[in-house]
Amino acid sequence: MPSFSTPTPTSRPIARIWTVLRQWFDTAPIEGAGITADHGIDWLRVLPFVALHVACLAVIWVGVSWTAVLVALELYVLRMFAITGFYHRYFAHRAFRTSRAAQLVFAILGASAVQRGPLWWAAHHRHHHKHADTERDPHSPRRGFWWSHMGWFLSRSGFQPDLSAVQDLRRYPELRWLDRFDIAVPIALAAGLFALGLWLQHAAPQLHTSGAQLVVWGFCISTVVLIHVTVTINSLAHKFGTRRYDTRDDSRNNFWLALLTFGEGWHNNHHHFPGAARQGFRWWEIDLTYYGLRLLAACGLIWDLRPVPAGLRRLGRG
Ligand SMILES: [Zn+2]
Numbered sequence: 001m002p003s004f005s006t007p008t009p010t011s012r013p014i015a016r017i018w019t020v021l022r023q024w025f026d027t028a029p030i031e032g033a034g035i036t037a038d039h040g041i042d043w044l045r046v047l048p049f050v051a052l053h054v055a056c057l058a059v060i061w062v063g064v065s066w067t068a069v070l071v072a073l074e075l076y077v078l079r080m081f082a083i084t085g086f087y088h089r090y091f092a093h094r095a096f097r098t099s100r101a102a103q104l105v106f107a108i109l110g111a112s113a114v115q116r117g118p119l120w121w122a123a124h125h126r127h128h129h130k131h132a133d134t135e136r137d138p139h140s141p142r143r144g145f146w147w148s149h150m151g152w153f154l155s156r157s158g159f160q161p162d163l164s165a166v167q168d169l170r171r172y173p174e175l176r177w178l179d180r181f182d183i184a185v186p187i188a189l190a191a192g193l194f195a196l197g198l199w200l201q202h203a204a205p206q207l208h209t210s211g212a213q214l215v216v217w218g219f220c221i222s223t224v225v226l227i228h229v230t231v232t233i234n235s236l237a238h239k240f241g242t243r244r245y246d247t248r249d250d251s252r253n254n255f256w257l258a259l260l261t262f263g264e265g266w267h268n269n270h271h272h273f274p275g276a277a278r279q280g281f282r283w284w285e286i287d288l289t290y291y292g293l294r295l296l297a298a299c300g301l302i303w304d305l306r307p308v309p310a311g312l313r314r315l316g317r318g
Protein backbone atom coordinates (compact mmCIF):
# COMPACT_ATOMS: atom_id res chain seq x y z
CA MET A 1 0.00 0.00 0.00
CA PRO A 2 1.49 3.40 -0.88
CA SER A 3 2.71 5.38 2.10
CA PHE A 4 0.45 8.37 1.35
CA SER A 5 -2.73 6.38 1.86
CA THR A 6 -1.91 5.63 5.49
CA PRO A 7 0.17 8.65 6.52
CA THR A 8 1.89 9.02 9.84
CA PRO A 9 1.26 12.35 11.57
CA THR A 10 4.67 13.74 10.46
CA SER A 11 4.30 12.69 6.84
CA ARG A 12 0.70 13.94 6.43
CA PRO A 13 1.36 17.49 5.07
CA ILE A 14 3.94 16.22 2.56
CA ALA A 15 1.64 13.38 1.58
CA ARG A 16 -1.22 15.85 1.07
CA ILE A 17 0.89 18.13 -1.14
CA TRP A 18 2.14 15.17 -3.17
CA THR A 19 -1.41 13.90 -3.65
CA VAL A 20 -2.63 17.30 -4.82
CA LEU A 21 0.31 17.89 -7.15
CA ARG A 22 -0.31 14.50 -8.67
CA GLN A 23 -4.02 15.24 -9.09
CA TRP A 24 -3.24 18.40 -11.05
CA PHE A 25 -1.61 16.27 -13.75
CA ASP A 26 -2.94 12.76 -13.23
CA THR A 27 -6.53 12.25 -12.10
CA ALA A 28 -6.32 8.46 -11.65
CA PRO A 29 -8.09 7.49 -8.41
CA ILE A 30 -5.72 7.40 -5.48
CA GLU A 31 -6.15 4.59 -2.99
CA GLY A 32 -8.25 5.79 -0.09
CA ALA A 33 -9.27 9.00 -1.93
CA GLY A 34 -11.90 7.85 -4.40
CA ILE A 35 -15.59 8.68 -4.62
CA THR A 36 -16.66 10.75 -1.63
CA ALA A 37 -19.77 12.61 -0.48
CA ASP A 38 -17.63 15.42 1.01
CA HIS A 39 -19.05 18.68 -0.38
CA GLY A 40 -16.23 20.84 0.97
CA ILE A 41 -14.27 22.89 -1.58
CA ASP A 42 -10.89 21.31 -2.28
CA TRP A 43 -8.97 24.60 -2.43
CA LEU A 44 -5.52 23.17 -2.99
CA ARG A 45 -6.64 20.94 -5.84
CA VAL A 46 -8.56 23.70 -7.60
CA LEU A 47 -5.71 26.24 -7.46
CA PRO A 48 -5.13 25.96 -11.25
CA PHE A 49 -8.81 26.85 -11.79
CA VAL A 50 -8.44 29.90 -9.52
CA ALA A 51 -5.16 30.81 -11.26
CA LEU A 52 -6.91 30.67 -14.65
CA HIS A 53 -9.29 33.39 -13.45
CA VAL A 54 -6.56 35.53 -11.91
CA ALA A 55 -4.50 35.22 -15.11
CA CYS A 56 -7.25 37.11 -16.99
CA LEU A 57 -6.09 40.23 -15.13
CA ALA A 58 -2.84 40.05 -17.08
CA VAL A 59 -4.79 41.73 -19.88
CA ILE A 60 -3.69 44.97 -18.17
CA TRP A 61 -0.11 44.23 -19.24
CA VAL A 62 -0.57 42.37 -22.53
CA GLY A 63 -3.18 44.74 -23.99
CA VAL A 64 -5.61 43.90 -26.76
CA SER A 65 -5.63 43.52 -30.54
CA TRP A 66 -8.25 42.47 -33.11
CA THR A 67 -6.26 39.28 -33.69
CA ALA A 68 -6.40 38.35 -29.99
CA VAL A 69 -10.16 39.04 -29.76
CA LEU A 70 -10.85 37.03 -32.92
CA VAL A 71 -8.80 34.08 -31.66
CA ALA A 72 -10.68 34.21 -28.33
CA LEU A 73 -14.04 34.27 -30.14
CA GLU A 74 -13.15 31.47 -32.53
CA LEU A 75 -11.97 29.29 -29.68
CA TYR A 76 -15.18 30.03 -27.79
CA VAL A 77 -17.29 28.95 -30.78
CA LEU A 78 -15.27 25.83 -31.59
CA ARG A 79 -15.03 24.63 -28.01
CA MET A 80 -18.65 25.43 -27.13
CA PHE A 81 -19.68 23.32 -30.11
CA ALA A 82 -17.36 20.49 -29.00
CA ILE A 83 -18.84 20.60 -25.48
CA THR A 84 -22.51 20.79 -26.50
CA GLY A 85 -22.36 18.64 -29.64
CA PHE A 86 -19.94 16.00 -28.42
CA TYR A 87 -19.33 16.01 -24.63
CA HIS A 88 -23.06 16.50 -24.08
CA ARG A 89 -25.14 15.19 -26.97
CA TYR A 90 -22.72 12.48 -28.13
CA PHE A 91 -20.76 11.21 -25.13
CA ALA A 92 -23.39 11.77 -22.44
CA HIS A 93 -26.52 10.99 -24.51
CA ARG A 94 -25.35 9.01 -27.56
CA ALA A 95 -27.70 11.10 -29.70
CA PHE A 96 -25.92 10.15 -32.94
CA ARG A 97 -23.15 7.91 -34.20
CA THR A 98 -19.71 8.63 -35.59
CA SER A 99 -16.36 7.01 -36.40
CA ARG A 100 -13.75 6.29 -33.76
CA ALA A 101 -11.42 8.86 -35.37
CA ALA A 102 -14.03 11.65 -35.30
CA GLN A 103 -14.96 10.65 -31.74
CA LEU A 104 -11.32 11.18 -30.73
CA VAL A 105 -10.92 14.49 -32.57
CA PHE A 106 -14.00 15.94 -30.90
CA ALA A 107 -13.02 14.49 -27.52
CA ILE A 108 -9.70 16.36 -27.84
CA LEU A 109 -11.50 19.57 -28.82
CA GLY A 110 -13.86 19.09 -25.87
CA ALA A 111 -10.92 18.47 -23.53
CA SER A 112 -9.40 21.79 -24.64
CA ALA A 113 -12.38 23.55 -23.00
CA VAL A 114 -10.92 22.78 -19.54
CA GLN A 115 -14.06 20.97 -18.34
CA ARG A 116 -12.19 17.79 -17.41
CA GLY A 117 -12.28 14.66 -19.59
CA PRO A 118 -15.17 13.11 -21.58
CA LEU A 119 -15.78 10.29 -19.05
CA TRP A 120 -15.88 12.68 -16.09
CA TRP A 121 -18.23 15.03 -17.95
CA ALA A 122 -20.58 12.33 -19.25
CA ALA A 123 -20.69 10.41 -15.94
CA HIS A 124 -21.72 13.48 -13.93
CA HIS A 125 -24.21 14.46 -16.59
CA ARG A 126 -25.87 11.03 -16.74
CA HIS A 127 -26.25 11.17 -12.95
CA HIS A 128 -27.80 14.61 -13.34
CA HIS A 129 -30.49 13.30 -15.69
CA LYS A 130 -31.15 10.24 -13.56
CA HIS A 131 -31.56 12.21 -10.32
CA ALA A 132 -32.33 15.74 -11.58
CA ASP A 133 -33.19 18.12 -8.74
CA THR A 134 -33.21 15.43 -6.08
CA GLU A 135 -30.74 14.86 -3.24
CA ARG A 136 -28.60 12.78 -5.58
CA ASP A 137 -28.33 15.36 -8.38
CA PRO A 138 -24.65 16.43 -8.53
CA HIS A 139 -25.51 20.08 -9.19
CA SER A 140 -29.12 21.00 -8.45
CA PRO A 141 -29.72 24.72 -7.75
CA ARG A 142 -32.06 23.60 -4.96
CA ARG A 143 -28.79 23.42 -3.02
CA GLY A 144 -28.05 27.05 -3.90
CA PHE A 145 -26.90 29.00 -6.95
CA TRP A 146 -23.16 28.81 -6.27
CA TRP A 147 -23.27 25.10 -5.63
CA SER A 148 -25.00 24.42 -8.96
CA HIS A 149 -22.74 26.85 -10.81
CA MET A 150 -19.28 25.97 -9.47
CA GLY A 151 -19.31 24.43 -6.00
CA TRP A 152 -20.13 20.94 -7.26
CA PHE A 153 -17.02 20.57 -9.40
CA LEU A 154 -14.71 22.42 -6.99
CA SER A 155 -15.71 20.13 -4.13
CA ARG A 156 -14.11 16.85 -3.13
CA SER A 157 -17.31 15.04 -4.13
CA GLY A 158 -17.05 16.41 -7.68
CA PHE A 159 -13.56 15.16 -8.36
CA GLN A 160 -14.12 11.43 -8.92
CA PRO A 161 -17.44 10.53 -10.56
CA ASP A 162 -19.07 7.13 -10.43
CA LEU A 163 -17.72 5.77 -13.71
CA SER A 164 -20.08 2.79 -13.68
CA ALA A 165 -22.44 5.13 -15.55
CA VAL A 166 -20.09 5.33 -18.56
CA GLN A 167 -19.05 1.72 -19.16
CA ASP A 168 -19.78 2.19 -22.88
CA LEU A 169 -17.17 4.96 -23.10
CA ARG A 170 -14.55 3.26 -20.92
CA ARG A 171 -14.05 0.69 -23.65
CA TYR A 172 -11.84 3.18 -25.51
CA PRO A 173 -8.28 3.50 -24.14
CA GLU A 174 -7.78 6.85 -25.91
CA LEU A 175 -10.78 8.31 -24.07
CA ARG A 176 -9.57 6.89 -20.76
CA TRP A 177 -6.16 8.52 -21.37
CA LEU A 178 -7.70 11.91 -22.20
CA ASP A 179 -9.82 11.62 -19.09
CA ARG A 180 -6.97 10.66 -16.80
CA PHE A 181 -4.54 13.33 -18.03
CA ASP A 182 -7.17 15.97 -18.57
CA ILE A 183 -4.77 18.89 -18.25
CA ALA A 184 -2.64 17.72 -21.20
CA VAL A 185 -4.80 19.18 -23.99
CA PRO A 186 -5.32 22.56 -22.25
CA ILE A 187 -1.55 22.88 -21.73
CA ALA A 188 -0.94 22.02 -25.39
CA LEU A 189 -3.50 24.66 -26.44
CA ALA A 190 -1.91 27.35 -24.27
CA ALA A 191 1.57 26.45 -25.57
CA GLY A 192 0.31 26.47 -29.17
CA LEU A 193 -1.24 29.91 -28.71
CA PHE A 194 1.98 31.23 -27.21
CA ALA A 195 3.97 29.90 -30.18
CA LEU A 196 1.45 31.34 -32.66
CA GLY A 197 1.59 34.76 -30.99
CA LEU A 198 5.40 34.77 -30.96
CA TRP A 199 5.45 33.89 -34.65
CA LEU A 200 2.89 36.58 -35.55
CA GLN A 201 4.82 39.15 -33.53
CA HIS A 202 7.74 38.66 -35.91
CA ALA A 203 6.03 37.61 -39.14
CA ALA A 204 3.17 40.16 -38.99
CA PRO A 205 4.08 42.98 -36.55
CA GLN A 206 1.23 45.12 -37.97
CA LEU A 207 -1.22 42.85 -36.07
CA HIS A 208 0.18 44.12 -32.75
CA THR A 209 -0.10 40.80 -30.98
CA SER A 210 2.31 38.65 -28.96
CA GLY A 211 2.64 35.21 -27.40
CA ALA A 212 1.49 36.38 -23.98
CA GLN A 213 -1.45 38.31 -25.48
CA LEU A 214 -2.77 35.28 -27.37
CA VAL A 215 -2.47 33.13 -24.23
CA VAL A 216 -4.38 35.66 -22.11
CA TRP A 217 -7.16 36.22 -24.67
CA GLY A 218 -7.30 32.89 -26.52
CA PHE A 219 -6.79 30.67 -23.50
CA CYS A 220 -7.53 32.44 -20.21
CA ILE A 221 -10.37 34.84 -21.08
CA SER A 222 -12.01 32.63 -23.72
CA THR A 223 -11.90 29.59 -21.39
CA VAL A 224 -13.20 31.39 -18.31
CA VAL A 225 -16.16 32.80 -20.28
CA LEU A 226 -16.78 29.41 -21.88
CA ILE A 227 -16.82 27.59 -18.52
CA HIS A 228 -19.16 30.07 -16.85
CA VAL A 229 -21.57 30.15 -19.79
CA THR A 230 -21.63 26.33 -19.95
CA VAL A 231 -22.51 25.93 -16.29
CA THR A 232 -25.40 28.40 -16.50
CA ILE A 233 -27.30 25.38 -17.82
CA ASN A 234 -26.88 23.77 -14.39
CA SER A 235 -27.54 26.92 -12.40
CA LEU A 236 -29.82 29.28 -14.38
CA ALA A 237 -31.59 26.84 -16.76
CA HIS A 238 -33.10 25.04 -13.74
CA LYS A 239 -34.36 28.36 -12.35
CA PHE A 240 -35.26 30.93 -15.02
CA GLY A 241 -37.41 30.42 -18.11
CA THR A 242 -40.57 28.65 -19.17
CA ARG A 243 -41.68 25.06 -18.74
CA ARG A 244 -43.35 23.53 -21.78
CA TYR A 245 -43.24 20.02 -20.37
CA ASP A 246 -44.11 18.87 -16.85
CA THR A 247 -40.84 17.05 -16.27
CA ARG A 248 -39.99 15.69 -12.80
CA ASP A 249 -37.27 18.36 -12.40
CA ASP A 250 -37.11 22.19 -12.47
CA SER A 251 -35.65 22.50 -16.01
CA ARG A 252 -36.58 25.57 -18.07
CA ASN A 253 -36.45 26.78 -21.65
CA ASN A 254 -34.53 30.02 -21.87
CA PHE A 255 -33.99 31.82 -25.19
CA TRP A 256 -30.97 33.86 -24.04
CA LEU A 257 -29.17 30.90 -22.56
CA ALA A 258 -29.93 28.95 -25.74
CA LEU A 259 -28.20 31.64 -27.80
CA LEU A 260 -25.11 31.79 -25.59
CA THR A 261 -24.79 28.00 -25.25
CA PHE A 262 -25.63 27.16 -28.86
CA GLY A 263 -28.96 25.50 -28.10
CA GLU A 264 -28.50 24.07 -24.62
CA GLY A 265 -30.86 26.65 -23.14
CA TRP A 266 -33.87 24.66 -24.42
CA HIS A 267 -33.26 22.68 -21.29
CA ASN A 268 -36.85 21.76 -20.44
CA ASN A 269 -37.18 20.28 -23.95
CA HIS A 270 -33.95 18.41 -23.32
CA HIS A 271 -35.06 16.93 -19.98
CA HIS A 272 -38.33 15.89 -21.64
CA PHE A 273 -36.47 13.85 -24.26
CA PRO A 274 -32.70 13.80 -23.55
CA GLY A 275 -31.83 11.31 -26.27
CA ALA A 276 -32.44 13.66 -29.21
CA ALA A 277 -29.65 15.32 -31.20
CA ARG A 278 -31.87 18.39 -31.30
CA GLN A 279 -32.87 20.54 -28.31
CA GLY A 280 -34.80 23.33 -30.04
CA PHE A 281 -38.04 21.47 -30.76
CA ARG A 282 -39.80 24.28 -32.68
CA TRP A 283 -38.47 25.87 -35.87
CA TRP A 284 -37.95 29.18 -34.06
CA GLU A 285 -36.02 27.64 -31.16
CA ILE A 286 -32.51 28.47 -32.35
CA ASP A 287 -30.18 25.53 -31.74
CA LEU A 288 -26.79 26.32 -33.29
CA THR A 289 -25.31 23.01 -32.15
CA TYR A 290 -27.99 21.08 -34.03
CA TYR A 291 -27.32 23.06 -37.22
CA GLY A 292 -23.60 22.29 -36.80
CA LEU A 293 -24.38 18.60 -36.31
CA ARG A 294 -26.54 18.61 -39.45
CA LEU A 295 -23.60 20.07 -41.33
CA LEU A 296 -21.26 17.36 -40.02
CA ALA A 297 -23.89 14.76 -41.01
CA ALA A 298 -24.10 16.25 -44.53
CA CYS A 299 -20.31 15.83 -44.76
CA GLY A 300 -20.64 12.19 -43.69
CA LEU A 301 -18.67 12.67 -40.46
CA ILE A 302 -21.57 11.71 -38.17
CA TRP A 303 -24.80 9.82 -38.82
CA ASP A 304 -28.02 8.41 -37.33
CA LEU A 305 -28.99 11.65 -35.56
CA ARG A 306 -31.81 10.69 -33.20
CA PRO A 307 -34.97 12.75 -33.81
CA VAL A 308 -37.54 13.82 -31.25
CA PRO A 309 -40.53 11.44 -31.53
CA ALA A 310 -43.41 13.48 -32.98
CA GLY A 311 -45.82 12.33 -30.26
CA LEU A 312 -43.51 13.45 -27.47
CA ARG A 313 -42.85 16.78 -29.15
CA ARG A 314 -46.56 17.56 -29.40
CA LEU A 315 -47.32 16.84 -25.75
CA GLY A 316 -46.18 20.16 -24.31
CA ARG A 317 -47.64 23.65 -24.10
CA GLY A 318 -46.88 26.17 -26.83
ZN1 LIG B 1 -30.59 19.74 -16.30
Ligand SMILES: [Zn+2]
Pocket residue numbers: 088092093125129270274
Ligand atom coordinates in the same frame (compact mmCIF):
# COMPACT_ATOMS: atom_id res chain seq x y z
ZN1 LIG C 1 -28.26 16.25 -21.00
